[in-house]
Amino acid sequence: xxxxxxxxxxxxxxxxxxxxxxxxxxxxxxxxxxxxxxxxxxxxxxxxxxxxxxxxxxxxxxxxxxxxxxxxxxxxxxxxxxxxxxxxxxxxxxxxxxxxxxxxxxxxxxxxxxxxxxxxxxxxxxxxxxxxxxxxxxxxxxxxxxxxxxxxxxxxxxxxxxxxxxxxxxxxxxxxxxxxxxxxxxxxxxxxxxxxxxxxxxxxxxxxxxxxxxxxxxxxxxxxxxxxxxxxxxxxxxxxxxxxxxxxxxxxxxxxxxxxxxxxxxxxxxxxxxxxxxxxxxxxxxxxxxxxxxxxxxxxxxxxxxxxxxxxxxxxxxxxxxxxxxxxxxxxxxxxxxxxxxxxxxxxxxxxxxxxxxxxxxxxxxxxxxxxxxxx
Numbered sequence: 001x002x003x004x005x006x007x008x009x010x011x012x013x014x015x016x017x018x019x020x021x022x023x024x025x026x027x028x029x030x031x032x033x034x035x036x037x038x039x040x041x042x043x044x045x046x047x048x049x050x051x052x053x054x055x056x057x058x059x060x061x062x063x064x065x066x067x068x069x070x071x072x073x074x075x076x077x078x079x080x081x082x083x084x085x086x087x088x089x090x091x092x093x094x095x096x097x098x099x100x101x102x103x104x105x106x107x108x109x110x111x112x113x114x115x116x117x118x119x120x121x122x123x124x125x126x127x128x129x130x131x132x133x134x135x136x137x138x139x140x141x142x143x144x145x146x147x148x149x150x151x152x153x154x155x156x157x158x159x160x161x162x163x164x165x166x167x168x169x170x171x172x173x174x175x176x177x178x179x180x181x182x183x184x185x186x187x188x189x190x191x192x193x194x195x196x197x198x199x200x201x202x203x204x205x206x207x208x209x210x211x212x213x214x215x216x217x218x219x220x221x222x223x224x225x226x227x228x229x230x231x232x233x234x235x236x237x238x239x240x241x242x243x244x245x246x247x248x249x250x251x252x253x254x255x256x257x258x259x260x261x262x263x264x265x266x267x268x269x270x271x272x273x274x275x276x277x278x279x280x281x282x283x284x285x286x287x288x289x290x291x292x293x294x295x296x297x298x299x300x301x302x303x304x305x306x307x308x309x310x311x312x313x314x315x316x317x318x319x320x321x322x323x324x325x326x327x328x329x330x331x332x333x334x335x336x337x338x339x340x341x342x343x344x345x346x347x348x349x350x351x352x353x354x355x356x357x358x359x360x361x362x363x364x365x366x367x368x369x370x371x372x373x374x375x376x
Contacts, residue, residue, distance in 0.1 A: 015034050015064075015066060016070060016071045017032060017034060017057065017060055017064065017066055017070055017071070017072045018032065018033050018034065018072075018073050018124055018127050018128060018131070019031065019057065019072055019073070019075075019094070020075050020076065020120050021074065021076035021120075021123075022076075022077075022116040022120045023077070023079060023080075023085070025047060025080075026046075027044055027045065027046060027047055028045050028046070028047050029042060029043075029044050029120050030042070030045060030053065030056055031043075031124050033124045034064050034066070035128060036128045036129075038064070040120065040121045040124055041060055041064075042120060043056050057072060057094075071093075071095065072093070072094045072095065073094070073095045073127060073131060074089055074094050074095070074097070075097040075098075075099050075126075075127050076098065076123075077098075077099050077101040077104070077123075078098050078100060078101060078141045079101070083098065083143050083149065086143055087143075087146075097127070097130075097140045098140065098143055099126075099138050099139070099140060099141065100139040100140070102301065103138045103139035104122070104123075104138055105126075105138075142268065144267050148262075151262045152262045152263060154232060154258075155233070155255075155259050155263070157229060158229050158230065158233065158255070159305065161225055161226045162226065164222055165219065168215060168218060168219045168222060171215060172189075172215050172216070172219070175211070175215075176196075176212075179204060179205075180198050180199020181196050181198060181199070181204070186219070189216065190220070193209060193212060193213060193216065194209070234254060237254070241261070242257075242260075242261040242265045242266055242361045243257045243258050243260075244257075245360070245361055245364075246260060246261060246265075246357060246360075246361060248373050249357070249360070249366075249367070249371075249372060249373070250320050250370070250371045250372065250373050251317050251320030251321050256309055256313050259306060259309050260357065260361075261361075263305060264276070264279065264303070264306055264358075265358060265362070270362075273355035273359075276358045277351045277355060278299075278302060279302045279303060279306075280302040280303050280306045280310060280354065281301045281302030281303070282302070282307065282310070282350060282351040282354070283298065283301075283351075284297075285298065298347060306354075307350075310353065310354045311346060311350050313350065314349040317349065318330060318349075321367075321369070321370050323371075324367060324368065324369035324370045324371075325367070325369045326352055326353055326356065326368075326369075329349075330346075330348075333348075334348075353367075
């Protein structure tokens with residue numbers, strides 16, 4: 001005798017509940033399913049309402065005929081909500097994945113339908129495919145521990161303050177340029193604003209002069225804040241830490257050492273240099289299809305902060321470590337080439353350099369020919 005099964009009820013032994021989030025500032029859309037053939041159960045809840053999420057998980061298990069202790073697998077795209085939801089789900093016993101949104105496959109049509117409902121269903125399908133054994137469905141973000149995430153705040157605050165200072169300085173330069181004022185440096189400008197003359201020899205307009213005074217006062221506060229932060233950063237370096245060891249290499253300052261340590265080396269584990277290069281987006285992206293073969297440049301799919309700093313470090317390496325093996329390699333391959341070839345060479349040098357520094361930070365092997373600073 002055959003037993004009828006209601007639509008939406010799971011009959012698979014050992015089935016799990018799959019859950020996907022589409023996160024927004026005001027509301028969340030949560031989808032539930034048990035497999036690729038299962039219609040997605042969608043529920044809209046207020047953003048951050050974890051108690052409602054807990055109730056919806058229990059209701060979905062009952063709706064799909066799952067036992068109350070059935071395992072739950074979930075996913076959501078990395079974004080403005082950070083990792084607090086991942087940590088809450090983990091505490092609730094949910095196996096969660098934070099997904100890199102740029103790694104999610106999408107149709108190649110010029111115009112395609114996109115909505116929260118479609119996104120949730122798409123995440124459920126990708127989650128089901130991953131659980132079925134596909135390994136290249138998406139890229140999962142490595143979630144830092146709360147301590148590792150907190151350790152990045154000082155370096156990122158310094159980065160933000162430096163950007164604020166650049167914006168204010170550019171604004172002041174632009175205001176002066178509209179009057180044809182000759183540039184005389186920041187310190188003379190602060191003390192001699194009243195004596196400035198326009199390109200016509202006249203005094204600055206009073207409202208513009210007052211605005212410049214306020215901008216300069218704001219710039220002085222930013223400079224003071226930046227000095228305090230850099231002093232805190234210098235005091236926070238622990239002897240024999242990764243940051244301290246990196247600073248021993250000539251050409252590696254505290255800014256570069258702090259960023260490499262807190263963003264990459266302190267809390268991540270690598271098994272090869274290829275993984276280090278992929279993390280910061282310095283891996284090549286060849287295009288090989290039929291008779292067409294070309295190189296599209298680096299992927300730029302990794303940590304933008306570290307990638308920018310690594311390129312800066314590569315230029316400094318040529319100045320401070322000219323006798324190292326990496327500097328000689330760059331000189332032999334790229335130094336006599338065109339401007340474009342030299343730019344390509346700097347990127348290649350940056351990739352080799354960050355891998356060499358990773359080996360030095362983890363194993364103590366000094367890059368070949370590199371000089372170390374004397375211990376303070």
